[in-house]
Amino acid sequence: MTTAVNGSEATEQLARTYRDQAAAIVDEVGKLIVGQREIVRDTVVCLIAGGNVLIEGVPGLGKTELVRALGRAIDLRFSRIQFTPDLMPADITGTNVVVDGADGHRTFRFEPGPVFANLVLADEINRATPKTQAALLEAMQERQVSVAREVYVLDPPFFVMATQNPIEMEGTYPLPEAQVDRFMFKLVVDYPTAEDLSEILDRTTGAAQPEVTRVATGDDLLAMGAFTRRVAIAPHVGSYVVDLVKSTHPEDPTAHELTRQYVRYGCSPRAAQAMVLAAKVYAMLDGRYNVGFDDIRAAARPAMRHRLLLNFEAEADAVQAEQILDAILMSTRRAGD
Amino acid sequence: MRLELAPLVTRGGSWPAFRATAYGPDAFGQRLIPLARRWQRHRTLLSAPRVLTISFGVALLVVLCAATLGLPRFVIALALGAAMVPVVALVARALVAPPPLAAALAYDRRLAMFERLSTVVAGSRADDGMRELQRRDALQALEAVNPSLAFPYRVPRGDLGVVAVAAAALALGMLAATADVLPRLGAPAPASALAESLGSAADGAAPALADPAVLAQIDQIRAAMAELERQRDPEAAPAALAAEAAGAALRRTAEGRRLGRALDSGDFQAAAGEARELGEQISGMNSTRMDELADGLREASERAQGLDEGLANQLRAAAEALEAGRLADARSALSQLAQEIETVGTTVQADRGLESQLDQLARQLAEAEALSGEGLPGAEGDSLGDAAAAAAAAAATEGSAEGTTGSEGGGDSVASGQALEGTLETLTPEQRLNVEGQLEIVEIKPTEEGAEVMERPVLELGPGGSSGFEASAGDRGFAVGRPDVARNVPLDMLPMLDRYFSEP
Structure with missing residues (x-):
């Protein structure tokens, strides 16, 4: 103890x-x-x-x-x-260049980008x-x-x-x-x-x-x-993250109505990872040692908005990912609701 | 969640206490228990108005239904007790500690504690150091909680008002049920309606049991029924039957179909008009149509014979004039037939009005006698007997001519018409009314060689269906009933009573 x-x-x-x-x-x-x-x-x-x-x-x-x-x-x-x-890929990653060695031989040397x-x-x-x-x-x-x-x-x-x-x-x-x-x-x-x-x-x-x-x-x-990464997250908070991500999958039974209508592909597991990691940082910055629902909600939009692939109907109706996420955040139930 | 029953009375007060072992023995768990109880009572209190209102409403419904059905009082008490089960459940719920996670979530949500409490209760996969730190943080937050501010014992006034109204309604319903002032099933009109209709209960209140006023009203009703019976015209019912029979015969002819329908349906004004119109049209008819009309009129005359001689004579006169080709006489005869139809209509309508009044009086008599039945042994038998007599008189009037008319089954049918004495109840399974709904008994004898089977819905064969159906072997197996003409006549009893029973 x-x-x-x-x-x-x-x-x-x-x-x-x-x-x-x-x-x-x-x-x-x-x-x-x-x-x-x-x-x-x-x-x-x-x-x-x-x-x-x-x-x-x-x-x-x-x-x-x-x-x-x-x-x-x-x-x-x-x-x-x-x-x-x-711009070419080698301009970013770097490339091998020919250099003259001390013994007169030429060799390739990697020049980092x-x-x-x-x-x-x-x-x-x-x-x-x-x-x-x-x-x-x-x-x-x-x-x-x-x-x-x-x-x-x-x-x-x-x-x-x-x-x-x-x-x-x-x-x-x-x-x-x-x-x-x-x-x-x-x-x-x-x-x-x-x-x-x-x-x-x-x-x-x-x-x-x-x-x-x-x-x-x-x-x-x-x-x-x-x-x-050590910050605690309770199972019901983790379930909330899962529910949010599942709500973005159009084929999922729990998908939101807007998701079914406007989303072609939903968020990947990376979205859930991003939300939890960011929520832990939020909690730490706030002086807490556990993740709350509000931390998840704060991380939800920036973590999911670029991972929602909308369909043509969404483009035709001028529907943005933010609107769908707002609806999902409004409708997804949290433990204790 | 395991619950352990602690001493029913706590040291500090009289409130029953339960110790929920699920909360854990540490400081956090012990601190959470009273907060959880507070939340449980708070939410029980919030849901109490709805539960109480529903319970009272159900109980009221049960009491009213039981009283109306005349169930014994212990059944009412049992039903009332069952309806009160939710109330007991509500009280029990207030005494039981809720699941710790639910309570923790409630405080987390209410006080924006970022799931500090629920994370401790639900646990996490964090390492020991972080878990301990988180628990300390949660305990610190928990100790700062003022439960009375977080979950006050307050119920919205509107909800309380609804509960009060529901309770008052239940109390009134029970009072009414125990005082036996509620109507019983089978007595649709309340006693107050009877009193109002008779005009004798000036205050409009329902008479009590064995009330002398009720007995006086019963006597008045009986006297009124006797007077109405006396005023009925004994020839009205046969005349109506004669009109129906004549109408059925005329419906078979092309020219007389409209006249026949009007007579058959009891619309005498329209029938008179049709007769006059026929008189106007005969000059334009060819001989075939004229002969067909003459045949129809003659058959109608034969069917009306014995029921209404006047109508039968006019029908016959018109038929003879048409057969002889005397158009002027035929026109005159049809005009006189129209007048005769109007006369019959006046007689029949007046009789139907009296009959309807008698029916209503019989029902009201039965109601009044039901009200006074407990206190007046023997009265029920008398009154019921009178009511039955009135009903029987009405039935006898309708059925007195049954079996007196008859004709051969026509068309392709091998069935033969046969006039029977007696009432319709004497029909055997092998007998039926003919397809026109006439009072003609048709023996059903299928042909040996068989006949074409023509299935038709029953509704198509009745008098209200399309015309032109002839009796045929294909119709066998379908019973056709006589049309029952609606005879509901609005009745205001007060003018009638004033007319016959008031002092000069």
Whole structure:
């Protein structure tokens, strides 16, 4: 019993430390990013949970700046890839180059691409062709890169933060479902409010530019991620996650009416994993040691919105995934309802 | 969940206590028990108005039904007790500790505790250190809970009002049932309606048992029935039957079909009009149609013979004039036939009105005697006898001419018509009325060589169906009943009573 108490006190201390660190990261990023507190928080949540983030929004809303700020607030190797239509997979993963040896022989040497970093910003990812987009697939899921039959393991932590313009825009290639599914969260950046816009003007057009301080390291992120996985989740809360995901499957008997009508393919198990992991981070950041229904609900939209594949009828009726998710969240019963 | 019954009276008070071992012996479980009980009583209290209202409603229904059916009182008490079972269940539920997870979820939801409590109760796969930390966190949150604020013992006033109304209705229903003022099954009209219809119970209240006023009303009804019987015209019923028989005969002819239908259905005004119209049309008829009409009129005359001589004579006169080709005489005879039909109609309608009044009086007499039956031995027998006599008189009037008419079965049928003495009850399985619904007994004798079987629905063969059916061997096996004309005449008894029984 004493050991348990000591263990719990140590755990409590750890939790407090990580909570403070996460709050510090959010605060530091907040120096550069005005408003968008939820976007910043969710991005940090993904970093802690070890997930990749897809940030969508029209140009000029600070998506790239957000990721750059994160790279500065956390001591990580940061690289930025500007996706363009002529970008090739080797431009991302790296390639073998011929080098002259000391003995006069020429040999191949692997020259790592920008994906070999801790935090990779894939800017405007949907401007590249699907072939190039797919170059990130292995890195995002397996944390490794295969080039010329050689496998190169990426150093942890490894995060991909991709930004994309709304897919209806000119000159964009929608991400394939397999790649979209590898993003833990899809965050949608909205236009700032009037107050936020005034604040942005004040901060960015003056002489003094805000400085972002490094408040955490990559190891801190890894430790935080490991800690959050220990957060307790009760069976009935886990069942709620399962129910939510099953509600998005059109063939499932428990599927929502809108799902049956408008969804072609529902969410994969990765959606459930993403929700639970993110909910654990939410709980930890909130000073709790268990996951609640509200944590799941907070994670549901960003974790599922990009995993719902809508059918033609939805397009014809201008139905968005958000509407279906709202309906599912409204109708799915929780234990005790 | 295992429940262990603790001492029925707690140390602190008189509230019965149960100790739910499912809550666990640690601080968290012990702290959760009183909160769980609080929630259980709270939700029991919230559901109580609905349960009580339904229970009272069911109990009221049971009491009313039992009283109406005249069931013994112990049956009413039993039914009442059964209906009160939900109330007992409600009380029992308030005393039992709920499942711990349900209680924990309720507090989690009510106080936005992010499933702290329910996670402890339900358990998780977290490591020991995290579980202990989570339990401490939950206990800390639990100790800050004020259960009286979270789940107060309060019931919405509207719900209480509904319960009060339901309880009051039940109480009134029971009072009424025990005072035996509720109507019994088989007495559809309440006693107050009788009193109002007779105009004697000025206050409109239902008379009590063996009330002298009720007895006086019974005497009045009997006197009224006797007077009505006296006023009935003995020739009205035969005249109606004569009209029906003549109508059935005329329906077989093309020219007289409309006149026949009108007579058959008892619409004498229309029949008179049709007769006059026939008189107008005969000048345009060819000899064949005229002969067919003459045959129909003659057969109608024969059928009416013995029932209504006046009608039979007019029918015969018209037939003879047509047969002789005297169109002017025929027109005149048909006009006189129309007048005769109107006369018959007046007589029959008046008699039917009296008959209807007698029927209603007989029912009211039976009601009144049922009300006074317990207190007045012997009265029931008398009154029932009178009512039966009235009914029998009406039946005898209708059936007095039965069997006196008859004709040969026509068409292709091998059956032969035979006039029988007596009433319709004397029909054997081998006998039936003819297909026109006439009072003609037809012996059913299938042909030996067989005949074409023509299955027809019974409804198609009745007088209300399409016309033109002839008796045929194919019809055998189908019984056809005489049309029963609706004779419900609205009755307001007050003018009648004023007319016959008031002081000059």
